[in-house]
Amino acid sequence: MNYHTPSTFEDAARLAGAAGGVTRFLAGGTDVLVQMRAGMVLPDDLIDLKKIPGVHDIVQGADGGWRIGIAVPGAALGAHAALVADWPGVVEGMELVGSTQVQGRATLAGNLCNGSPAADSVPGLVAAGATVEITGPDGTRSAPVEEIPAGPGKTTLAPGELISAILLPPRGKAGGDAYLRFIPRTEMDIAVAGCAVNLRLEGDTIAEARVALGAVAPRIALAPDCAAAIIGTTLDEAALAALDAAARAACSPIDDKRGTVAFRTEVAGVLARRAAAIAYSRAKGE
Amino acid sequence: MAKDELGETLHLVGTRPLRPDGLDKVTGRARYGADVSMPGMLWGAVVRSPHAHARIVKIDASKAEALPGVKAVVTRADFPEGLTGENWNLQENTMAGERALYDGHAVAAVAATSALRAQEAARLIEVEYEVLPHVIDVDDAIRPDAPVIREGAADATVPEGSPPNVARYIEFGHGDTEAGFAAADLVRERSYKTEATHQGYIEPHACLGQLGADGKGEMWVCTQGQWYIRQMCSSVLGLEAAQLRVTPSEIGGGFGGKTTIFMEPLSLALSRKAGGRPVKIVMTRSEVLRATGPTASASMDVKIGMTKDGMITAAHAEFRMQGGAFPGAPVDMALYCAFAPYKLPAAQHIGYDVLANRPKCAAYRAPGSPMGAFAVESLIDEMCRELGLDALEVRLKNAVKEGDRASYGPTFGSIGLVETLEAAKSHPNLAAPLGPNQGRGIASGFWFNHSGETSVSLAISEDGTVQVSVGTPDIGGSRASIALMTAETVGIPYEDVRVNVVETGALGVNEPTHGSRATFASGKAAVVAARQAIAEMCRRAAAEWGIDPEAVEWANGAAQPAGPNAGKFPPMGIEEIAAKMGSTGGPISGHHESVPEGAGASFGCHVVDVEVDPETGRTTVLRYLVVQDAGRAIHPSYVEGQFQGGAAQGIGWALNEAYIYGEDGRLQNAVFLDYRVPVASDLPMIDTQIVEVPNPGHPFGVRGVGETGITPPLPAIANAIEAAAGVRMRSLPMSPPKVLAAIRAAREG
């Protein structure tokens, strides 16, 4: 196995593009190293991204948007008061990952690129309208987060491509977001269902909304019908019931050791209602 | 012995000094099973069956053997033939013979110069299988047309014409149950199921074994019982027991699961084949979950008759349990314990020990008792609800007392069930207010407690400090407790006693630390040994003073004349006697070996408050109380720790732990991510109350406390869930999908 520590994203992309065998990038390593120890993945090239300047930084742009380095661990997101104030739902998704020890290492980019349909930080990013900056052998491009997952363990990134930053839009006024997941325990578990809601109010009425569901389909995805169910409402009982139904309709989960189809579907509706209520009260500044 | 009779004179028993293993454990200095290494050591790896049931057609190790650094490969062909009974079972479980009997069953093992090389070699060993039909669930396994696990497995107890996988049958009872049911106002019969669970100890099995061509061997191993390891390895490999010396390591949990062998004989067999080089084997978590432990799973029918005012008139139980591909499911224990807290005019018990394609079950904390309690304590709660009776009062009304005949036969001596129930009744947790979707559950539990073969030596050091050698590994604080009892007896400070857990060469045969016996049995033997040493020290003083040894008595760590007539000498302290023992007759020690009589039973009562989320079926444990009779708590913190640990494991068993098998019979959750033991944040601080009804069979009144605590949680939580959510869960685990489905079914009528 070859271990690389490139100092630019361009070098990292060149290394990855030229590598012939099994390649992995190393951010926090909380997926990669665990998979290596279990014998699930034995990479020929391991490309450590943590030596690239800027990857540990969280920077707010002039427009109020955020640029998050790809090696920023969950614990650093949680400790960043201004980011938490803007995007509490994104941060709480990432903070659910693992335990204190895992939080010291695990990253948003790693969570996204590991490709798990149950990744906890991804629904929040999707609902927030986050984009990723992608560096590849042919240059740089950007894409919405929801275009990255491609089914369990897979991404749409081309060979040699990697994520060089995560970008969150400006929060703006009267907005709020939230993420909830269901696990049978209180921590150290994988989401059986998850839901993130991001919305913006005009007065008491929801003017804009984005809803994303996790762990109930092969890919974490936007659920436009869920958003439609609450836009133009004050999140009254009827809107919540419509949201619940839309969330259940958007599910196409699997039956496995972690949950049944019926359970995942029913709980997705419950989580959508509860997450929407939290996002709404955050938007109202409560 | 009345409690206060002893209490007034005790200085150390009942106090909470620092644990002797504390500094080692928090600094990482404690040596666990995997921490022992030797010059020239090899690493072992095990090839395991991926099939639940398969004929082993061919094993080809040529590619592995060609790999540089590979020193030995063993298969069943390297083990002696002709074993019978449990020795054959152990050998067959250690290494499959003609057939692999469960997913994870060992079929070959390899030793190489590094762990990675050994794993690589194991992957290169080619095993050809012919897959056979398998059966996992106990109710499927007992069907007449089930795949046959082993022809001729039934022993003499099994009635003619029984289904092929029934290996043992048990039946006992007393009284006229028909008359009892006829006299009842309410008779209910229900069926209950519990899942197999793993002991879940943090430390995986690990050993380092060395065996020469001359049949002399050594083993360093993480175990609850070094003599069991010695005897079992010797039987399986055809060795002479005295030629194998077994040293136990510090132990990171056992709960019964480390009272038997798994890969230990493989390290010895590999070592012998590799010219006597020591071989270390450390299991991964997935090996632990696939191939060690677990407990049995159970399917149970219980029938109880009760009068309107809550008197139980008769009881009937039929239990079916599978303990894997070998006989040994604790169906007998489950039946003995099931009705133990109740005085019954009539009871009948029937049990089936059934084979299935799962790992061989091992002991797990009060083996069988939690399953029986789940069925019986649930049904009693259901009947109390139906009759509008208070569940605690009904338990008090029917409680067994000293002199009552136990449901399993013998007559109870001094027991503390009533005291335990009364203590629970007056505990503040019983008055705590409950909110919406919250409910309270109560259940009792019982374990006999065991004594067993015990050998202990004690020796006075040159400076008057005392060393005690015991054969029972310390899994729950026994070193601290034995040091306290020894120091109390000798009249010296706790810090002046060191208790060592020693290897098989140092003492006579000891049973493992199992059956909640270490503090009872090794503690009792240590007190007898201490008294012998005291008698000898009195003789030395008498000789020096030139008086009769009978005229000398021992008090506060010193010999002194027994009275004014004995002569006038200042007390001679233990330091003084020890300093000159070389010239007054040589070393001073004490030794005791026996199967101590009088292990007293321990009853417990648990009270739990839960909240059930009606929309997700998730149960949160809000408040948990353990009340249990400890006889006398030698070191109360350790006793409380045992109470809390039992409750924590029981909560896991009740709510989320389960073996999940696919259609193919493979275990799907062989990692702690999906084998869901509770994490710390899942549990409230578990409240404890120690009841002390002294056991007359122990010099300080000790009853074992390690096991009873896992017995009441399963039904207590089921009872609380019904109180909170209005649904009765009769099968474990009571996981969110199952509870939500029950809530939905109840809602939809």
Ligand SMILES: Cc1cc2nc3c(=O)[nH]c(=O)nc-3n(C[C@H](O)[C@H](O)[C@H](O)COP(=O)(O)OP(=O)(O)OC[C@H]3O[C@@H](n4cnc5c(N)ncnc54)[C@H](O)[C@@H]3O)c2cc1C
């Ligand atoms: C004990 C434990 C508990 C966990 N609990 C949770 C949980 O509750 N919820 C949850 O969602 N996850 C959980 N995880 C999984 C894991 O921690 C997360 O997925 C984490 O966010 C991964 O981030 P990382 O930086 O450690 O990724 P790494 O392991 O470094 O990388 C993961 C994958 O992403 C790729 N990658 C990394 N960076 C980039 C990049 N910049 N561009 C392209 N590809 C990249 C790597 O090649 C690799 O395939 C847990 C893991 C552990 C060990």
